Structure formats: C-alpha cells, structure tokens
Amino acid sequence: MTPLVQSFVGHFGEMGSRWGINRTVGQIYALIFVSPTALCADEIADTLACSRSNVSMGLKELQSWRLVKMKHVAGDRREFFEAPTDAWEVFRTLAEERRRREMEPTLTMLRSALLEEPGSEADRIAQERMRSMHDLIDLLSTWFDDVQRLDAQTLAKLMRMGSKVQKLLELTGQLKSGSKE
Amino acid sequence: MTPLVQSFVGHFGEMGSRWGINRTVGQIYALIFVSPTALCADEIADTLACSRSNVSMGLKELQSWRLVKMKHVAGDRREFFEAPTDAWEVFRTLAEERRRREMEPTLTMLRSALLEEPGSEADRIAQERMRSMHDLIDLLSTWFDDVQRLDAQTLAKLMRMGSKVQKLLELTGQLKSGSKE
DNA sequence: TCGAAGTTTCAGTAATTACTGAAATTTGAT
DNA sequence: ATCAAATTTCAGTAATTACTGAAACTTCGA
Structure with missing residues (x-):
C-alpha cells in the first residue's frame, strides 16, 4: 500500500463504527474501491494483515450491501472483487x-x-x-x-x-x- | 408504561445499534418522544429499569444530537427533558x-x-x-x-x-x- | 472419484462498548 | 458558608461484537 492508499484505508477503518460497519469491513471496502484491478481475498488479507476468514466475512457483508461485486477471471479459480466506481x-x-x-x-x-x-x-x-x-x-x-x-x-x-x-x-x-x- | 408505549420503546432499543446509538439511548429517546409531559431522569431510570448514571449519559448523548432538550419547572430543582415533536x-x-x-x-x-x-x-x-x-x-x-x-x-x-x-x-x-x- | 486449491463456518478468545454503583461535583435555598 | 437535593464522573464489571485458526465444505481438473 502506498501512503496515499494507506491513509484512505485507515480513515475508512476508523469511520467504520460511525457508519455501522466494523473496522475491517471499512478497510476492505476502501482498499477495493481504490484498487485499479479486482482483488482476491488473499491479497486483501495480506494487505490488511488480518485473517483470511475475517476477509471472507467482510466480503459477505459488503456484498449484502451491494458495495462490492464478484468477478471471475478466466483460468483462475479464485474469486476477485471490485467496487462500482460510479x-x-x-x-x-x-x-x-x-x-x-x-x-x-x-x-x-x-x-x-x-x-x-x-x-x-x-x-x-x-x-x-x-x-x-x-x-x-x-x-x-x-x-x-x-x-x-x-x-x-x-x-x-x-x-x-x-x-x-x-x-x-x-x-x-x-x-x-x-x-x- | 402501557403496552403501546412498551412496544415503541422496545423497538427503539432494538434498532438503536443499527442507528448508531445504544439500546438505552434509543429507549430513552422513545420514552421522552411519546411522553405527554417532560420527564426527569429518575422517572426514566425507573421506567426503563436501568441505573441513574446510565440515564445521565444517555441524556447527554441525546442532547448532543439535539434530539431532546432540557426544561426547567418553577419550584423544582430537577431537570426535565422533552423531545421536539415536529x-x-x-x-x-x-x-x-x-x-x-x-x-x-x-x-x-x-x-x-x-x-x-x-x-x-x-x-x-x-x-x-x-x-x-x-x-x-x-x-x-x-x-x-x-x-x-x-x-x-x-x-x-x-x-x-x-x-x-x-x-x-x-x-x-x-x-x-x-x-x- | 480423488486430491488440491479455494472458500466458509464456527467455537473460542480478544477487543470493544455498555452499564453500574459509589464517590465527587454542582446547584440553589437558607 | 452550609446543607441537602440533584447530577455527573469514573473505575470496575458485564455484555456485546470482532477476530482468529482449525475444521468442514465446495469446486474443478485429472
């Protein structure tokens, strides 16, 4: 993460509780939102230094809010996630x-x-x-x-x-x- | 509390967390909102069966949201609270x-x-x-x-x-x- | 059908948030 | 100033929410 992205992700983590989501969920969203490419769960867990299962839960919540959507890449079994940019x-x-x-x-x-x-x-x-x-x-x-x-x-x-x-x-x-x- | 008021207060307590306030704060607001007269802190603590200090904190938060306002009654040292009804x-x-x-x-x-x-x-x-x-x-x-x-x-x-x-x-x-x- | 890669679930634990009761403070009448 | 009523603060505890790691499950290629 560049310092720019880091401060954005950090802010979303801190604001999370005010917005009714938890820190990790806020960070995951922020990270996906600014990422130029769709991310897979492992990359997210790695970048945010949290457990894979936590990311799984967070992604489920973000999907329930329709804030991120899944994307499949041909020849790759992993699921990738991206956020609507509009x-x-x-x-x-x-x-x-x-x-x-x-x-x-x-x-x-x-x-x-x-x-x-x-x-x-x-x-x-x-x-x-x-x-x-x-x-x-x-x-x-x-x-x-x-x-x-x-x-x-x-x-x-x-x-x-x-x-x-x-x-x-x-x-x-x-x-x-x-x-x- | 009548059953009608009880269900209203109960709902606000349950929804509290979704709205970014806690159970007691939600209940206090609901109670004041439907009360025909301004209430004092003791009455609230009594009705909601929670501690006086919890009510004090809750009222402070509700005042910070400008959802309740204090009212003084002549010849009574207690503070009374009411909610804007508009x-x-x-x-x-x-x-x-x-x-x-x-x-x-x-x-x-x-x-x-x-x-x-x-x-x-x-x-x-x-x-x-x-x-x-x-x-x-x-x-x-x-x-x-x-x-x-x-x-x-x-x-x-x-x-x-x-x-x-x-x-x-x-x-x-x-x-x-x-x-x- | 087997196995490996990927994902989810869940029980246990950590961290946070809410609540209480006692002590401290404030307020206003005398 | 003093006292009593009322309110607030705060340290400790309870309750809730968030997170982890291991196990279970799913998916797909060979």
Whole structure:
C-alpha cells in the first residue's frame, strides 16, 4: 500500500463504527474501491494483515450491501472483487439499503401500533406522535424510491439548484394556478 | 408504561445499534418522544429499569444530537427533558448531525489526499476515484445545507412531487433555453 | 472419484462498548 | 458558608461484537 492508499484505508477503518460497519469491513471496502484491478481475498488479507476468514466475512457483508461485486477471471479459480466506481450508483445503493434496514422495520412497527386502540389519554397522545413520525418516514421512504429512479445527471442538476427549487415550485404553482396546495 | 408505549420503546432499543446509538439511548429517546409531559431522569431510570448514571449519559448523548432538550419547572430543582415533536424539525436535526459526524471528517481526509502528488499509476487511479467520491459527498453536503433552509411545507411539496421533478426540470430548461447544462 | 486449491463456518478468545454503583461535583435555598 | 437535593464522573464489571485458526465444505481438473 502506498501512503496515499494507506491513509484512505485507515480513515475508512476508523469511520467504520460511525457508519455501522466494523473496522475491517471499512478497510476492505476502501482498499477495493481504490484498487485499479479486482482483488482476491488473499491479497486483501495480506494487505490488511488480518485473517483470511475475517476477509471472507467482510466480503459477505459488503456484498449484502451491494458495495462490492464478484468477478471471475478466466483460468483462475479464485474469486476477485471490485467496487462500482460510479459514485451516484454507490450513493443510491447505500440510500436504498439504509432505507430497507433502518426505516422499513420502524414503519412496520409504527403501522401496527397505529392500529391499536389507545387505552388512555397518554396512549392517545403517544399514538398521535407515532403517527407524525410514521407519516414523515413514509414520505421520505417513498421519495427515496422515486428519486432513485432519476438518472445521475438529473439528480445532480436538482441538487446543484439547491434551495432555488423553492422558487421553481412557486413558479409552477402560478403556472397551473388553482392547484390544491 | 402501557403496552403501546412498551412496544415503541422496545423497538427503539432494538434498532438503536443499527442507528448508531445504544439500546438505552434509543429507549430513552422513545420514552421522552411519546411522553405527554417532560420527564426527569429518575422517572426514566425507573421506567426503563436501568441505573441513574446510565440515564445521565444517555441524556447527554441525546442532547448532543439535539434530539431532546432540557426544561426547567418553577419550584423544582430537577431537570426535565422533552423531545421536539415536529417531525420535520427532528429530521433536519438528524440529517445535519449525521452530515457533521459521518461526512465532514471524510471530506476533510479526501481533500488532503487530493493535494498529494501521486507517486505511481496506482496512486493516480486511486486519487481519481477519491476525487469522484469527494465531489459527490461535497455536492450532497451542500445540498443538505440548502434544503435545510427550506420550510417544512415546501420540502413536503417537493417530496410529494417525487420523480415528477424531472419533468419540471426539463420544462425550466426549455424556458431559459441556452442553459449550460 | 480423488486430491488440491479455494472458500466458509464456527467455537473460542480478544477487543470493544455498555452499564453500574459509589464517590465527587454542582446547584440553589437558607 | 452550609446543607441537602440533584447530577455527573469514573473505575470496575458485564455484555456485546470482532477476530482468529482449525475444521468442514465446495469446486474443478485429472
């Protein structure tokens, strides 16, 4: 590893816990991400000085996040791994997986809680707050879904507009005056 | 705790680790969020059957995330805690804190890595990928900043439009034809 | 079908993170 | 200033999570 790659890999290792992955998984991803060629598990274990089995587990997790994909090389029985380099694709994948893992279970729980009959005034208030939480998460979730379908260019354009979008919305409101909003 | 509140608190405890907080912190937040009145630390420790000091630590963390705020009651020396109930406000707070904790350190690292002189072809390729990662995170970061300034209503409107935004953008492109995009 | 190369699983251990209770500190009324 | 109520800190311990190495399994060529 060159010093440049080393600092990148090191950072991903340290940030891992904040991002909900462990040190090794972060390092493996970083290493694959900047590697010019696909890497095999042994190379990774060797470079990161950790056990082969740890790499195996880490790769499985990264695949479950769809952050690395396997690649077969003709005439070589080993499995090689590479990371999508299109940053937009990576972002969309991450957003989608996070939605699935971090939001969907909560939505399910909230939906069932909202079906219960409140047994007290405290329950009624609790349910009211759960409803506002549900509605927001639901909205964000649907929105993610929609945005995911936009191509990178459109998204970038949208983002570069930033808060100017507000003015755009006001404009449209005028054009199709009589909107229910 | 009523069964309704219990299942909500329980869920937040379980999801805690996925969200980067621990069980107790998740439970404390959930409890405060649905409580009709502000709670004091002793009540929380009592309800969750955990130590007073654990609650103290948890509250400190939740305050650092700006998810709960302290409230003083006249003639009572204890501190009471309540959670903002406006879901939009909560979402913005979370997005902002996450940006600060999960994205900013990486941006800093990437910026300094991009200033280095690549020492090899591998370094050059690595740096190229780091640049695309940097540019995306930077874009997202700025965008969050902008969007944060929008009021809840505008944001909700924008989200409800979902992917229709694309058509809106195409339309604007036509209006001010000759755009550099 | 055998064996070698490659991969995964898993039980045990190391490292980290969470929690507790006691002691120290802070706060505010008298 | 003093005291008591409230809160925080922190060292020790419990619980959880990460990692390793050995064994089991899989795959493919001969």
